[in-house]
Amino acid sequence: MEGVVFVRKKLIAFLLSLALLTSIPSLSQADDSIPVLLNGEAIHFEVQPFIEEGTTMVPFRSIFEKLGLAVSWDGEAQTITGYSSDLEIRLQIGSATAIVDGKPQELTIAPEIKDGSTFVPLRFIGESSGKKVIWDARNHTVLIRDGLSNYLENTLYITSKNLTYVGDQKDGHVSIYSDGKLVFEGEFKDYKINGTGTLYWQGGQKYYEGQWFNGLMNGIGKLYNEDGTLWYDQIKMSDNIIGGNGSFYLSNGWVYKGELVNGTATGIGKYYDPSGALFFEGESKNFKFEGQGKIYFTDGKVLFVGEFHNSMANGEGIQYNEDGSIKFKGLFKDGNPVIDKVATQEIGINFSAEPPVLDSSIATANAAFTMINAFNEGLYRLDKDGKVQPGLAKEMPKITNNGLTYTIALRDAKWSDGTSVKAADFVNAWKRTLDPATKAQYSFLLERIKGGEDVTKAKTPNAVKKAKDSLGLKAIDDNTLEINLERPVAYFPSLLAFPVFFPQKMDFVAALGNQYGTDADKVIGAGPFKLVKWNHGQTLEFVKNDNYWDAMNVKLNKITVYIVKDGSTGLNLYASNVADVSELGADFLNLYQGKPDIVFKPELTTSYLMFQEKKFPAFANAKVRQALTLAIDRYAFIKKVLNNGSAPSTGFVPNGTLDGNNQSFRAVAGDLTEPKFDTVKAKQLFAEGLQELGMTSLPSFKLTSDDTVTAKKTLEFIQAQWKTNLGIDMTPDPILHMNRVEKQSKHDFDAVVALWGADYNDPMTFLDMWGTGGEFNEVDWSNAQYDELVSSARNETDPETRSKLLVDAEKILMQEMPVGPLYFRNRIFVRKPNVEGIFFPSFGVEWELKWASVK
Template sequence: MKKFITMLVTFMLLFALAACTANSDAGSEPKDDGNGDSKEKTEKVLYLNNGQEPTSFDPPIGFDAVSWNALNNIMEGLTRLDENHQPKAATAEKWDVSEDGKTYTFHIREDAKWSNGDDLTADDFVFAWKRLLDPKTGSGAAFLGYFIEGGEAFNTEKGTADDVKVKAVDKKTFEVTLTSPQAYFLSVIANPAFFPINEKVATENPEWFSEADSFVGNGPFALSEWNHDSDFTMVKNDKYWDAKNVKLDKIHWAMVDDTNTEYQMFKTGELDSSDVPADLAESLFKEGDVKVEDQAGEYFYRFNVTMEPFQNVNIRKAFAMAVDQKQIVELVTKNKEKPAYGFVSYGFKDAAGKDFREANGDLLKTNVAEAKELLKKGMEEEGYSTLPEVTLTYNTLDSHKKIAEALQQMFKENLGVDVKLANMESNVFATDQKALKFQLSRSSFLADYADPINFVENFQTGHSMNRTGWSNAEFDQLVKDAKNESDENKRFDLMYKAEKILFEEAPIIPIHFYNQVYLQNESVTGIVRHPVGYLELKSADKK
């Protein structure tokens, strides 16, 4: 009997230990070491929030923040930005540059593969870059390819695809010829718009990018699941040329468009990172857990100069001067942003080492008295006894709503103008804004590459990012000359002049420059948030 009791106690202890082990490992799976041996190792899963449904995972179409953070991790271009935000070898292991600085020859890695196992070739880049520029594609990023010889002509239907100077020298050698030497070229092509596309896959299925089952990428992660308007998941891509240095096993992206909900999910461990809700910003900053990093870009509003009453420059200036940017960042957003009184953000040095923003100064500041005078003058010029009704439109997000409401109040208090507010979902909003269907609308710009020309080029006549209907021949010429100017002193002078014209004409209202303010799980390391560019998860890890 004594022996039986001893055996029973031993059995119960073993059962209890097994139960404890099972509970501690709940939700994780044993990892295979690649040699067929199963090891007890917890799967490393990073939980992030994308905010909204991605616009598209088609590289030249997903030209926005809700698409390119993910795209940057399921695909890869010839170059990739490193932890110091500089372009380094990626799908291309090296390149040669001609003596005149205009022709680049990229040597693609022999082990560069697609996630379906296909070999990645130079032809995939030829196909993708010509598709970016093809007017039938309708890419808002096509302008980035205008520095390729023949690129602008093809995109504006003044030339053909054959005129675009990109070619496959052989299976693993890709050559591109530029219109002029571009100091920032290697940074530009790290942008998702220049990612390759598997020509065979895209030809067989033109909608290859729309579902996880059909998506084929070449990045450190592969798209494994996509529940539209809900969430999507990436897993480590074992076909990636540098897979041995990718530490995460999986990344799960939620789609939550409310900052307070996102924060609560972070607090409960459902997310590993979160934005900072404005209402809690002061206390969270005091606690010292908030991280703040630079980001090149701006939050602003666009006037539609083809729609009354904003065809009048004095009325536009009146509305712009009635906005108090300092009050918005201090009382509304509360995330330590810098108020914007120009369009090019801080952080870009000219040839003399001066910061562009500081050198060109404040081009438009709050001035209520002058705003009232300009409104009166503009109404007289247009023969208005009563200002036409004005509607301010923004895309649905709690933070956008708060800023819109602040502007509404400022227009009422400072100009005596009642402005209506309207909101709509992001995808519809973007389409309608491009079609000039709004009078006054919320907008934003995040730099595509690290140079001020990327900011000012947005407002060229007919540019896909203009979206104001504004046109100025002198401005257009200054931007064109700057793009072809190799002397840095002269180039910056041209850009300074162009930005001043932009604010003399006032087709926009600047609000604040962006920064990256966030909370992050202490067990997560290695995430790189580029000031110009995208979220980098290749080196991310989770303890």
């Protein structure tokens, strides 16, 4: 549900900000320095701290001595000991087990010697010494703090050191110094602090400002962070304990206003997000929502009202839509409505990318094709075995004229608005796709229709009209479509199931212009479902289309697609029964190993690097491209990053693709085209390529990808491989999926990590895209011999000869390497065992839901 995602994202942001109070996140090792403050005073390290696997490592002697611990070092045993009268911490180089007061404790990372200096994990040492260790994200600083009471004991109330008092302690203004540092200034009466006064951090910054009585903080006051920003405001202190009604400020902008008990949000209060918008009001306990409360949309309208436990909706509650209408009323568990999905026949599905646009003419992304396939339909639809079944067509096509003419009878089908689907809806849609003004990258698929290429190549409006009028496509009547092809295409019925060949309700399309396909109310289909809501960046909501010709066999009433880029968030939605289908990343595979939820999805999908030759001229050199490809250990990449059944590329056309002659294309082509990992050859090619270019080094460039977790890990892996194996510095550039697709279509990139999934099961779907000037030749590569081979294969009627032509074309592609193959993608999903009938096609779309149901 939309509100669920909204609440969950906001809660994650808030709870993470609280987590920062006790943890230090992973940082880049490229940071020049990591300041560390102890009670506001900077700790000087002779050797700079560094980050390793998310843990801040610091020189041991400096931190131990600053924390008041004596130090001993046993060189023979490689043991460090920090000790005082009441604490002993013993660590050993290389050991992840520490001994604290005689008891073993595990470390996140072992102490180590680096460049002659011994480093220990800061957080562990600080917390073992009774301190709080906090990451100040705003100032990129580690804060080590005593609790307020301990700080007062060690400064203002200290008896082991001489304090210096300046002023009239009987009845006047007094400043107190400890070791020459100002720790307090304010009013005294009868030799005790009474009145208003200010306590200071050891670094000289304000700590507390407010009222005192009898030497203790009593009354209204404020607490400050080391950087001078407010920590608590308008609090009521009682014998140095924070209470009353006040405000608590987090470093990332979140604010709590309400009742405080011992410094924590406990009682009635309100939480505001960094923009100042009210997010929650109600009961809290220790900064967690506990009891009755309300959560708000950012515009101030109520999103949820009801019972909370552990900061999530648990118990009775009401969830509202943004217009104020009730979305769900009833029982909630862990933030989610408790819905009987068997009774309601609804499911949730996680999806990693938002579709850029839902227009079947201009869509290019799998995300778009998958959603379009849910709310619309073509003449045919593929079943779970990949076989062609009649969709809006009444029956299989009548094929005549030596395979060139297809006559197709339409069934009595309706659009979701109840109007009839006509043969002209196919004719007009396909002409729109072919029209150069539409700028449809997939128009080349329709060039198989006689005269189709004449339309795409027409230069003037008159020429376009003339070419359209001559197109081998016509509606004989409202229920009969005739298609004439340039040449026989054996897989053409399968191609007609692809969304580019879906019909369009042209009066609806024309009325919307370039807004068609951009929102839920700007699409219409004749498929099994209707898109009724599209909350961009979060969810798409589909409901059953009662006007669908086969509605009686569609069991699902509702589908909610959650846009989730992070695998852990997706798995959280799956585990809490919000989502019923989710891709399973390698990090979580062990959680479901051997369980019935696991679904393996073999795909006809290849992943590869694209090198843009015009925007980055150095990539016009084949040896540079080859070097970059051969310098990547694809087997290690599969193991370390994916671990999902994907296979290192042995060419460009993936495993499972048929060659058009009932043979496996990869078996026919062999592994002669495999771009094998070879650092020696990669270095040689790189040096030769630079010499040919007249360069001594490769200019800086960006490698662009989607911004999912897996895509980011891919960039990190490739960056490390190129740095280690070729000495190249590359800048990772993760961006939104829709932005990456747009950049590719405009040829506006240096290099990009791309994926291409088959539109139909034939090598042509992977090879014809690299022809000179092709819509998807986004690298601007050109090779006349390659063009001739692909063109010949298009016209060849003998399957064996055609297969050989395509094999030879792939060999040229792999020799020139305008694209660098990475892997053939396979994926692993989890699906609730009681969700039946859903299947995951190996090509075309992500999943098929027409026959799905909840048992």
